[in-house]
Amino acid sequence: MESNNTTQIKTILEAALLTSPSPLSLDDLLRLFSERVERTTLRMLLDEIKQDWQARKPNSMELVQVASGWRFQALAELAPFLSRLNPERPQRYSRAAMETLAIIAYRQPVTRGDIEELRGVAVNPNTIRQLQERDWIDVVGQRDVPGRPSLYATTKTFLDDLNLKSLADLPVMEVFVEQPFSESDAFIETGSETVAQVDFIDNSDASAN
C-alpha cells in the first residue's frame, strides 16, 4: 500500500519535471500533492528518480538540481543533435546596416560622418561594430580633421564572402546618368579600366564639390 503510494508520487514527480519548462523547487513539487507529502520524502524520491534514470540503458535524460530547483535535461552528448532542430535563423541585416555597408563598399575609405551625411541619419555604433565583428569592414586610417575620425574600408573577407575577386566586381550602379545609353553601353563593352578612370575622376571631383 505504502509502496504503491510511493510509486504514484514518483510517477507524478517525473511527469511534472518532464513537462515543466523551468526548474521546479521543492515548494513547487509540494504543491503537486497539496502539501500532503513530507519535504524529506520528496527529496528522497527525487534522488531515487535521479538514480532510476542514471541506471536506464540506453538513456536520454538526467535529473539535475540547479539553482532554482530540479529539472530534467537531455544528456550533454545529445545536445549537438538537438541543437540542429532550431538552428539560429540566419540573421538579416537591417536596412541601416545594409546601406552603411553599401556606402563603405562603394565609397571607401569613409568616416562615420561621411556615412551619416550620405544617409541623412546618425549611424548606430552597433551597426559598425556588427560589420567589424563579421570582419567585413575595418579601420584603415584616420582622416586628418579635428577628432581624427576613423576611415572604414571593406576587407578581403567581405570580398570572399560575396564571392568577389575585387571591388571592381561589385554591381555597377549608375544613377541619373547624363549620357545617352549608347555611351554607357560602350563603357560596359570596353570594360577598360583606363577609360572608366577618366570618367571617375571627373565625376568624383564634381561630387566632392
Add this chain to the structure above:
Amino acid sequence: MESNNTTQIKTILEAALLTSPSPLSLDDLLRLFSERVERTTLRMLLDEIKQDWQARKPNSMELVQVASGWRFQALAELAPFLSRLNPERPQRYSRAAMETLAIIAYRQPVTRGDIEELRGVAVNPNTIRQLQERDWIDVVGQRDVPGRPSLYATTKTFLDDLNLKSLADLPVMEVFVEQPFSESDAFIETGSETVAQVDFIDNSDASAN
C-alpha cells in the same frame, strides 16, 4: 554495430521529443540526423519508442501523434496533479467564442459574415482576435465578393492543442434530418398538444399585436 546505431537514434529521438515544447514532424526529426536516416526507419523507431513507454511500469508519459507531428505528453490521469503547478493556465473560452470556433472548425473557410448569419448575432471582434492570438485560427484568403472579407480557418496548433490528428477527428456534428413539414410524423404524434397551444396563443397574439 547496426543495433548500436539504432539505439542511438532512438535515444536522440526520445531526447528531442522530451525537450521540444511543440510537436515534431518527421521532417523536424530528420534534421536531427542531418537527413541521413530514412523516413521509414524513423517512423518504425517512433512506434518502438511509443511501445517502450507504454510497456514501462510505472509510467508517466506517452508518445502521441497530433496534427503537426509527434510529442510526449503526461498521461491524462496525471493532469489533475500537474495542473496544480500551473497558475497561468490557458483560459476557457466563453460560449460565444466556442460557437465562433465551432463554426470556423466545422464550416471552414468562413467569413465573419457567415459566422454572424449562423449565430444570428454580430461577432465581437475581440473573439476573433482572441482565437487568432492563440494561433487557433488564421486568415486563409479573401472571399471574392465586395469588401473582400477575410476567410478564416483553423490551424494545426488548434488540432495539436485539442490532441487531434486532423479535422476528421473532430467530434461528429449532429445533423438533423430535414423532413418535409407536411410529412412529419412527430407533428402527428404531438398534434393535439400543438392544437391546444396554438389555440391559446392565438388569443394572446391578438393582444400582443
Add this chain to the structure above:
Amino acid sequence: MNTLITEVKAHTEPRLHGEAITSLPHDLYIPPDALEVYLETFEGPLDLLLYLIRKHNLDILDIPMAELTRQYMGYVEKMQAIKLELAADYLLMSAMLIEIKSRMLLPKPAEVESEDDPRAELVRRLMEYEAIKLAAQKLDELPQVGLDLMVANAYFEQIIQVQSAQVSMEDLLAAWQNVLKRASHFAHHKVGKAELSVREHMSQILRKLKEHNMMEFSALFDVENEGIPKLVVCFLAILELAREGLVKITQQEAFTPIYLHINQST
C-alpha cells in the same frame, strides 16, 4: 399544412379567450433580480428561440409560430426594459417572426403549400445553429493542452550556431541604390567600376601605410606584376588620398625619394 389548419381554426374559434389570459406564460416568469443574468446567458435570438422550443417541447420541424412569437416578444420586451445591448439583433428576429406568422395566416393555393412553408428558412437556421451549439459544447469538452494535457518540455543545452546574415550582391546594390536615391546631391553622379578600383586602391594604400607608417612612393607600385591600367589606378588613388588629406606626400628636395605617410598632423 396541418398547422395552417389549426392556426386558421384557432383564429376563427376564439373560444379559449378567457383561459388564455389566466394561463399566460408560466415559464416566462423569472425572479426579477435573476432576469438580467438569465437573459444575458442567451447567445442571441436564435439561442433564445431554441430555448423556447426546447422548453415547450415544440417540434422544431413544425413550430407553432404564434406561440413562439409571443413568448419571444415577451423576452425581448424584458430585455428592452433593462436596456440589454443586444436588442437590435433580437428586434430583427421579432420582425422576422411576425412576418412568418402573418404569412402563415394568409390563405394559399392548395397545390404549393407543402414546399412553401414560410417557416422553412427559420427552421433551417435554427437547426444549423443548434448543430453548431452542440458541436461547440463537444469541442469545449475535448481535452486541451495546458488544461487537461501537459506536454513534455524538458530542458536541453542549446548549442547556438550563429549563422551570419546572408548578403547578396543584389542586396548590396539595392541598399546603395537607396542611399543614392535619397542623397539628392548625388544627382548626376556616376559610379562605375573605375571609381571602385580607385577606391579599393585607396583602402589598400591606407592599409599598407598603417602597417609601415611611411612608405616610399615607388614601393606602392608593383611595376613588374601590374599592367599599366593598374598602375594608373594606383597613382590616381594616391592623388585622391592626398586630395582628401588622408596622406601626406613629402620630398626633402628634388630628385630625392618621395615618401607617403598617413596624415597625422592635427
